[in-house]
Amino acid sequence: MPKVKELYVNGKTVPVEVDGERSLLSVLRDDLDLTGAKYGCGEGQCGACTVLLDGNPVRSCRTTAGEVGKRKITTIESLEKDVQLHPLQEAFLKMDAMQCGYCTSGMIMSGYALLLKSRDPSEAEIIRSMSGNICRCGVYQRIMAAIKDGARALQNK
Amino acid sequence: MNSYHTQVLEPEVDGLDPVAPARLEVTRRDFFKTLGGGVMVLFLVPAALAQEGGVRGRGGRGGGGAAPAEISVWIHIGEDGTVTVFTGKTEVGQNIRTSLTQAVAEELRAPISSIKMVMADTDLVPYDMGTFGSQTTPLMASQLHRVAAAARGVLLDMAAEYFKVDKASLTIADGKIFQTNANRNQAVSFGQLTKGRKFTKTVDNSTPVTPASEWKIAGTSVPKVDGREFVTGRHKYSSDMKLPGMLFGKVLRGPAWRTRMLSADTKTAEAMEGVKVVRDGSFIGVVAPDSLQAEYAVNAITAQWSDPPADQPTHRTIFEYLRNNVTAGGGRGGVGGRGGRGAPPAPAAAGQETPAAEGAAADHTLKQTYTVAYIAHTPLEPRAALADWKEDKLTVWTGTQRPFGVRTELAQALGIPEASIRVIVPDTGSGYGGKHTGEAAVEAARLSRGAGKPVKLVWTREEEFTWAFFRPAAVIDVASGVRNDGTITSWEFYNYNSGSPGINSPYRVPNPVAVSRSTATPLAQTSYRCLAATGNNFAREVHMDELARLLKMDPLEFRLKNLGDSPTDNCLRAVLEAAAKAFGWGTVKASGGRGFGIACGTEKSGFLATCAEVLADTASGTVKVVRAVTAFDCGAVVNPNHLKNQIEGAMVMGLGGALFEEIEFEKAMITNPHLADYRVPRFADIPKIEIVLLDHKDLPSAGAGESPIIGIAPAVGNAIFDATGIRLRSMPMIPDGLKG
Numbered sequence: 001m002p003k004v005k006e007l008y009v010n011g012k013t014v015p016v017e018v019d020g021e022r023s024l025l026s027v028l029r030d031d032l033d034l035t036g037a038k039y040g041c042g043e044g045q046c047g048a049c050t051v052l053l054d055g056n057p058v059r060s061c062r063t064t065a066g067e068v069g070k071r072k073i074t075t076i077e078s079l080e081k082d083v084q085l086h087p088l089q090e091a092f093l094k095m096d097a098m099q100c101g102y103c104t105s106g107m108i109m110s111g112y113a114l115l116l117k118s119r120d121p122s123e124a125e126i127i128r129s130m131s132g133n134i135c136r137c138g139v140y141q142r143i144m145a146a147i148k149d150g151a152r153a154l155q156n157k
Numbered sequence: 158m159n160s161y162h163t164q165v166l167e168p169e170v171d172g173l174d175p176v177a178p179a180r181l182e183v184t185r186r187d188f189f190k191t192l193g194g195g196v197m198v199l200f201l202v203p204a205a206l207a208q209e210g211g212v213r214g215r216g217g218r219g220g221g222g223a224a225p226a227e228i229s230v231w232i233h234i235g236e237d238g239t240v241t242v243f244t245g246k247t248e249v250g251q252n253i254r255t256s257l258t259q260a261v262a263e264e265l266r267a268p269i270s271s272i273k274m275v276m277a278d279t280d281l282v283p284y285d286m287g288t289f290g291s292q293t294t295p296l297m298a299s300q301l302h303r304v305a306a307a308a309r310g311v312l313l314d315m316a317a318e319y320f321k322v323d324k325a326s327l328t329i330a331d332g333k334i335f336q337t338n339a340n341r342n343q344a345v346s347f348g349q350l351t352k353g354r355k356f357t358k359t360v361d362n363s364t365p366v367t368p369a370s371e372w373k374i375a376g377t378s379v380p381k382v383d384g385r386e387f388v389t390g391r392h393k394y395s396s397d398m399k400l401p402g403m404l405f406g407k408v409l410r411g412p413a414w415r416t417r418m419l420s421a422d423t424k425t426a427e428a429m430e431g432v433k434v435v436r437d438g439s440f441i442g443v444v445a446p447d448s449l450q451a452e453y454a455v456n457a458i459t460a461q462w463s464d465p466p467a468d469q470p471t472h473r474t475i476f477e478y479l480r481n482n483v484t485a486g487g488g489r490g491g492v493g494g495r496g497g498r499g500a501p502p503a504p505a506a507a508g509q510e511t512p513a514a515e516g517a518a519a520d521h522t523l524k525q526t527y528t529v530a531y532i533a534h535t536p537l538e539p540r541a542a543l544a545d546w547k548e549d550k551l552t553v554w555t556g557t558q559r560p561f562g563v564r565t566e567l568a569q570a571l572g573i574p575e576a577s578i579r580v581i582v583p584d585t586g587s588g589y590g591g592k593h594t595g596e597a598a599v600e601a602a603r604l605s606r607g608a609g610k611p612v613k614l615v616w617t618r619e620e621e622f623t624w625a626f627f628r629p630a631a632v633i634d635v636a637s638g639v640r641n642d643g644t645i646t647s648w649e650f651y652n653y654n655s656g657s658p659g660i661n662s663p664y665r666v667p668n669p670v671a672v673s674r675s676t677a678t679p680l681a682q683t684s685y686r687c688l689a690a691t692g693n694n695f696a697r698e699v700h701m702d703e704l705a706r707l708l709k710m711d712p713l714e715f716r717l718k719n720l721g722d723s724p725t726d727n728c729l730r731a732v733l734e735a736a737a738k739a740f741g742w743g744t745v746k747a748s749g750g751r752g753f754g755i756a757c758g759t760e761k762s763g764f765l766a767t768c769a770e771v772l773a774d775t776a777s778g779t780v781k782v783v784r785a786v787t788a789f790d791c792g793a794v795v796n797p798n799h800l801k802n803q804i805e806g807a808m809v810m811g812l813g814g815a816l817f818e819e820i821e822f823e824k825a826m827i828t829n830p831h832l833a834d835y836r837v838p839r840f841a842d843i844p845k846i847e848i849v850l851l852d853h854k855d856l857p858s859a860g861a862g863e864s865p866i867i868g869i870a871p872a873v874g875n876a877i878f879d880a881t882g883i884r885l886r887s888m889p890m891i892p893d894g895l896k897g
Binding site for chain 1: 536
């Protein structure tokens with residue numbers, strides 16, 4: 001597998017020098033110090049590693065660095081702008097939508113991707129979009145509330 | 158701060174505290190050197206009590222001097238007024254970083270933001286046995302209240318001296334002390350008072366604290382103190398840690414448990430670019446510049462292994478195995494037992510209603526067997542460690558609930574003194590009772606020693622499912638007698654393997670029998686949120702439902718009838734009534750696949766009742782838990798919002814074990830070690846959850862992160878029966894859907 005020389009991450013072209021077989025998750029975390037995305041299962045089942053590729057949520061543990069190409073990668077680290085949290089991040093705080101927090105980055109990125117497409121998602125839509133994300137602490141009800149609250153905040157912006 | 162050898166703690170010249178010198182495991186001089194001057198208040202647990210209190214007693218060491226004592230926590234108010242708390246407790250998602258901060262803020266009358274928590278760093282904090290058993294709130298928080306209350310007293314004394322007034326004329330608020338009278342209106346900050354001082358005070362359980370009825374910060378819904386770190390992805394878990402020159406590790410595992418390595422060929426792996434193979438006795442691991450290369454390298458090792466032991470049960474035969482392999486507690490009156498009369502009963506014949514022979518006045522007797530499968534904690538952050546081996550010091554960052562226990566494990570495994578090991582536990586991606594040990598820490602340390610570089614090791618999900626520990630499986634036999642008026646006349650309860658928590662029935666029955674029997678076990682089992690209490694409460698509360706149905710009594714009424722009138726009976730009655738009221742119990746009858754169930758229990762000084770509503774479809778085999786209400790009483794509530802969060806979370810976690818979580822195994826190997834095959838609750842599984850808190854300000858705060866898990870499984874099981882007439886007595890109840 002040829003080496004990957006650059007990735008487009010959070011609005012910038014970033015030079016890298018990595019084996020294209022490596023997971024995008026590993027490259028983001030280990031080479032670029034973007035540790036917000038987490039390893040949870042390595043099988044695309046838990047969603048803790050969720051990042052966006054051209055606005056679509058993907059499991060970065062099951063995406064190789066080589067297959068990303070020129071697509072734009074968005075990670076949790078880019079959501080806060082000038083010390084201003086994204087409304088969805090604010091909503092997670094407001095709803096106390098976390099316990100250990102290990103799933104939180106992935107939850108927010110999946111929710112963020114949903115809100116890019118749907119400004120006013122129904123409960124069924126939220127459940128469908130979030131079904132690939134696991135919270136072992138069981139904070140689902142609060143995450144639902146946070147996504148609804150984040151959606152409302154975005155509508156009012 | 159290099160070591161904690163016992164030293165005599167002498168009162169400083171500056172000290173106002175008349176407490177006699179005590180042998181304490183701290184080098185206070187180093188402490189002040191590191192942190193600067195200020196005020197330090199330490200909580201002392203008498204060594205005799207330390208064992209019970211979750212703090213290790215060391216009275217025997219050194220001898221002489223004052224009464225032996227152990228420090229369990231301390232706070233330091235620096236010369237800049239910064240308040241720092243040093244505790245060995247670990248944050249694994251139960252939000253104790255916040256609740257313990259509240260305890261200190263409350264007593265010091267200081268803002269939450271002015272308090273810093275240093276947790277679970279063995280070089281910085283006093284010894285702590287570990288974070289388990291829901292002891293942080295009843296013990297650590299109560300000690301912190303006392304430490305901070307004493308610190309407030311010290312600061313007020315200093316302020317009285319500063320203003321040259323009587324202490325009674327001072328007020329303390331918002332991190333300042335005010336002196337107000339007709340002529341003056343002045344404030345002094347904590348830092349102004351502590352500047353240039355080196356003052357130490359020790360306190361114990363006799364130190365008075367603010368009563369819960371007067372709390373202003375404790376008892377309120379303070380948000381997670383470092384919540385912003387999590388929503389931005391900035392918080393660094395063990396698995397996020399990085400050091401210069403760090404390599405990635407991977408460990409060679411056998412094909413099944415209890416197999417031994419016979420030989421291994423590591424040549425191919427050794428030849429791979431950037432790879433080093435580390436052998437240490439029977440341990441073989443690799444390090445590489447990235448995790449994929451480490452994976453390739455470990456896969457390139459060929460090894461021969463001994464066969465796993467024969468006659469291992471599978472998840473299908475486990476219950477028979479447990480019943481046939483009792484190792485202790487064989488007779489009545491064993492562990493947790495109250496009887497001591499003769500031989501154990503024969504296994505219950507399922508569903509058999511036997512004549513009323515034993516229960517003298519019983520109109521009906523019932524014997525049933527309930528089972529609980531092995532389940533996995535499945536913390537979302539798998540075991541992980543970063544180890545940095547240096548000649549004179551090993552530092553390990555790892556997610557564990559027992560940092561000092563892991564330090565001991567490291568010392569034993571690596572043959573080095575504990576004093577040269579530092580274990581740091583960053584706030585961890587959950588544990589649920591499953592992260593008591595230091596497997597990843599020891600492996601990473603071996604790799605780092607072998608490689609001469611810092612090494613990070615993160616277990617894969619498959620490793621976590623296979624080589625970690627499980628909540629023990631159980632067989633539970635219950636035999637009971639009841640009269641037609643709903644009075645329980647006899648009660649016998651036998652647990653095989655999972656243990657005694659929750660084994661005693663809260664219902665009033667003369668001479669109840671409760672026996673816990675140890676058995677041989679095929680899997681590595683360990684603690685789990687509430688451990689056996691979940692299964693024992695499931696068995697009891699489903700059995701109660703069966704008795705109520707037998708008598709054609711309302712299950713709520715049947716429970717209430719069999720409670721007594723002691724304070725604890727009244728607590729249980731209160732949560733039952735509160736849950737029933739919020740749920741609307743009895744207002745709608747089961748119909749169209751819709752059913753309702755109720756269950757209650759008491760655990761770790763908490764009382765709870767859970768009601769559940771299900772929609773069950775026997776044709777498709779689907780069960781949807783639509784709604785669940787839990788009423789909970791854990792004494793004085795410390796943080797209502799976080800408490801509700803814990804209760805909701807415990808109910809969701811409990812739902813997994815109730816409905817579908819089950820570790821499958823065969824030939825000494827886990828056969829479903831993936832999240833694709835081991836089903837945990839997801840968004841679509843979640844009922845609408847409502848929590849009712851009974852804030853009991855006159856009672857001490859009990860730990861509450863565990864106990865709310867026990868009500869959901871029996872409540873849901875009883876609701877499924879209400880909806881369908883199908884009685885489910887095995888957890889998980891519907892791993893393959895509902896079968897008519």
